[in-house]
């Protein structure tokens with residue numbers, strides 16, 4: 001994991017102290033925590049239900065640099081859950097539409113929109129230098145590409161997935177926790193395509209992903225590592241299952257490297 | 259081997275609302291075969307094909323992940339299994 005270094009250019013301004021005042025009051029966070037967020041770079045990979053909700057709270061929290069990656073344009077069926085887009089944005093490239101809204105929400109942060117499909121060829125360029133990658137993907141093929149690159153670059157990867165009123169989340173720290181390939185040996189194919197989704201489910205998972213990112217970047221609290229939280233909004237059941245490394249994971253080396 | 263299986267809410271329509279059911283088998287696959295006899299239809303929903311899980315479900319034994327989709331993993335007497343549903347969308 002990359003250590004976030006102190007740098008004079010990232011000291012908090014008077015405006016920062018006012019804007020983030022309520023979270024700076026939190027004892028285990030404080031001004032030091034806010035400075036760490038200001039020096040942080042987070043990549044939001046995928047700007048659907050998860051990515052739009054996550055990027056709003058990352059921007060509000062004062063993450064200094066947010067990269068937004070997606071290769072789609074806004075469509076009407078997105079609008080039940082992808083809350084950064086309006087009807088007038090239909091047809092616009094998602095990263096640019098999202099970046100415009102976030103810049104209004106918080107003009108003091110840097111936002112880099114990338115209208116690209118994440119592939120094995122470009123993934124290291126997209127996530128290189130980031131402190132955290134948020135999984136906002138809607139398919140396992142790209143998730144596995146991101147997972148492999150995060151393991152290689154030693155960047156924490158906060159995995160989230162949703163279906164209907166169900167969702168799951170875990171925080172992957174390369175070298176310390178199981179990676180995505182340990183947890184899911186094969187991409188689970190769904191019978192229903194497109195997947196049914198209510199807007200509230202990705203919002204709930206995304207907010208937990210950002211909660212994990214804030215704690216991880218500022219260095220406090222307990223993370224959802226080595227555990228998967230399953231959320232069942234229909235039965236209103238929240239279940240945590242323990243995760244262990246796959247003995248011979250071909251991505252992270254698994255438990256045999258311990 | 260007698261085992262308990264914790265059934266996630268989405269699958270409880272097959273188990274008449276039961277959250278925990280008892281079944282038996284030497285490995286995970288056999289337990290699922292017996293579950294199908296008790297609760298017809300559940301195996302198809304779990305997408306058990308060619309001795310592997312290929313659907314949006316994940317099975318834990320004693321709340322630890324199976325590491326694999328293969329169902330040949332042996333179970334012990336009184337093991338507790340849990341079937342979880344994987345969202346996967348974004």
Ligand SMILES: [Zn+2]
Nearest residue numbers: 179182249252
């Ligand atoms: Zn692994």
